[in-house]
Amino acid sequence: METPENESFRDTIGTLDDQGKRAWVYPKKPSGRYYDWRKIVSYVLLAFLFAAPFIKINGNQFLMFNILERRFNIFGLPFWPQDFYLFVLSMLIGVIFIALFTVGFGRIFCGWICPQTIFMEMVFRRIEYWIDGDRNKQRKLDKQPWNAEKIRKRLLKWFIFLIISFLIANVFLAYLIGSDKLISHILDGPTEHMGTLLPLLIFTGVFYFVFAWFREQVCIIACPYGRLQGVLLDNKSIVVAYDHKRGEAENGRKSFRKNEDREALGHGDCIDCLQCVHVCPTGIDIRNGTQLECVNCTACIDECDHIMESINLPKGLIRYASEDEIEKKEKFKWTPRLKGYLAVLFILFGVLSGMLLLRNDVEANILRLPGQLYEHKEGTIISNVFTYKLVNKTTNEIENIHFKLRKFEGTIKVVSNSERFNVPAQGLTQGTLFIEIDQNALSGDKNKLMIEVYSNDELIETETVNFLGPRSYN
Numbered sequence: 001m002e003t004p005e006n007e008s009f010r011d012t013i014g015t016l017d018d019q020g021k022r023a024w025v026y027p028k029k030p031s032g033r034y035y036d037w038r039k040i041v042s043y044v045l046l047a048f049l050f051a052a053p054f055i056k057i058n059g060n061q062f063l064m065f066n067i068l069e070r071r072f073n074i075f076g077l078p079f080w081p082q083d084f085y086l087f088v089l090s091m092l093i094g095v096i097f098i099a100l101f102t103v104g105f106g107r108i109f110c111g112w113i114c115p116q117t118i119f120m121e122m123v124f125r126r127i128e129y130w131i132d133g134d135r136n137k138q139r140k141l142d143k144q145p146w147n148a149e150k151i152r153k154r155l156l157k158w159f160i161f162l163i164i165s166f167l168i169a170n171v172f173l174a175y176l177i178g179s180d181k182l183i184s185h186i187l188d189g190p191t192e193h194m195g196t197l198l199p200l201l202i203f204t205g206v207f208y209f210v211f212a213w214f215r216e217q218v219c220i221i222a223c224p225y226g227r228l229q230g231v232l233l234d235n236k237s238i239v240v241a242y243d244h245k246r247g248e249a250e251n252g253r254k255s256f257r258k259n260e261d262r263e264a265l266g267h268g269d270c271i272d273c274l275q276c277v278h279v280c281p282t283g284i285d286i287r288n289g290t291q292l293e294c295v296n297c298t299a300c301i302d303e304c305d306h307i308m309e310s311i312n313l314p315k316g317l318i319r320y321a322s323e324d325e326i327e328k329k330e331k332f333k334w335t336p337r338l339k340g341y342l343a344v345l346f347i348l349f350g351v352l353s354g355m356l357l358l359r360n361d362v363e364a365n366i367l368r369l370p371g372q373l374y375e376h377k378e379g380t381i382i383s384n385v386f387t388y389k390l391v392n393k394t395t396n397e398i399e400n401i402h403f404k405l406r407k408f409e410g411t412i413k414v415v416s417n418s419e420r421f422n423v424p425a426q427g428l429t430q431g432t433l434f435i436e437i438d439q440n441a442l443s444g445d446k447n448k449l450m451i452e453v454y455s456n457d458e459l460i461e462t463e464t465v466n467f468l469g470p471r472s473y474n
Helices: 033-054 081-105 108-112 115-132 135-143 148-177 179-188 194-214 217-222 225-232 244-248 299-310 323-328 336-358
Strands: 063-066 071-074 077-079 239-242 318-321 362-368 381-392 398-406 410-414 421-423 428-438 446-455 458-468
Touching: 033 063, 033 108, 033 115, 033 148, 033 179, 033 299, 063 148, 071 081, 077 081, 081 108, 081 225, 081 336, 108 115, 108 225, 115 135, 115 148, 115 194, 115 217, 135 148, 148 179, 148 194, 194 217, 244 323, 299 318, 318 323, 362 446, 362 458, 381 398, 381 421, 381 458, 398 410, 398 428, 421 428, 428 446, 428 458
Parallel strands: none
Antiparallel strands: 063 071, 071 077, 239 318, 362 381, 381 428, 398 421, 398 446, 410 428, 446 458
16 A cells, blocks of 8 residues: 655554653544444444353353363363363464454454453443543543533543443453352352452452553553554455545545535545544544554544545545555455465364364373382282372263273272262362282283273273283293
């Protein structure tokens, strides 16, 4: 895309003034077709975000990320520490998926799906518009002295922001520790669970700080995705773009005058009204081209379309387009780069699907006790001692667990009150067992044994162990 002659805007971010201080952004309240679609998408995603921790599938929370206990639920499927490789693979698929869409469609994730953007633009800013008014009223309110009106509006806004931040913190905590535990702690009272109350207050403070003060700086300064787009975007990526060919023409943009023949004068369709700048939530001028601060929120598209419509010019001066479309009139097509990302995504998704299908509800680990050799029993019986650990990944108790040897004549003795036991729901059982085999059935000092784990008469897992015996000198 053609770059403007004055590149000074690239020397600093749009939210800093000439002295390097924070330049507060007062975006105009957006309106238009894209904004209406974004509201629908945002409220659906907000409903999902608030409901997901409280939805159960087969007794499992729909989404949970319990980092402390290393337990994760994704779409109702529980992932234990033993399944961490599956969780990592799922996150990798998510990263590739976002990268694929960035290469093809720019920062569409930021503008339409990112929780930061949704909360900021569809919740907190809408409350701000309701209390403080639109762009000009907000600027006026900020500059006026602390009179009764300003104090009333500020306290009301800050109080509502704090309540919403507290609500978000509770939902965030439900994702971390589980909704059942969170509800239990609420019913017990805050003083009974100070270890939960303190993180809740910290999260509330963080969310309040982000949405009441830090705001768009998260997207510009803190979020690494903005930097990542510089690596992933190319001339064929669909982004929110200004059509400089149409907007500037030969003699550049010019203010609108009624009944003026702009085409004859060589001026483009851009009337330099600055409405695309005023409506931008990160304070940039989209006419300067693709920039780090742009989150592809489409507010400038709606505003420009409204201006074009009001002066009887075609809409789409700012639109979703690639640089090649504007420069060469080339339409979007699947490039080898996009196909490569898509192929990697399908491969990873296939691997994950296969691993999930092969994944057992019970994880069994049977290991020979470290430092222990074999032991001679009566006659020619050889005994080895093993430890076992059974992890139940389901929400139902697994009953009547017992062990059998496959293809070997021998006995398994569990060190407990009973040879058969239960594994609690979403819990584990561990202990010790002895395997006794006649020496004549062994072949050398190391023997591979297959141990079958049964629940009642159903085989639920198998484990291979090394059984030690006397060395043969034949």
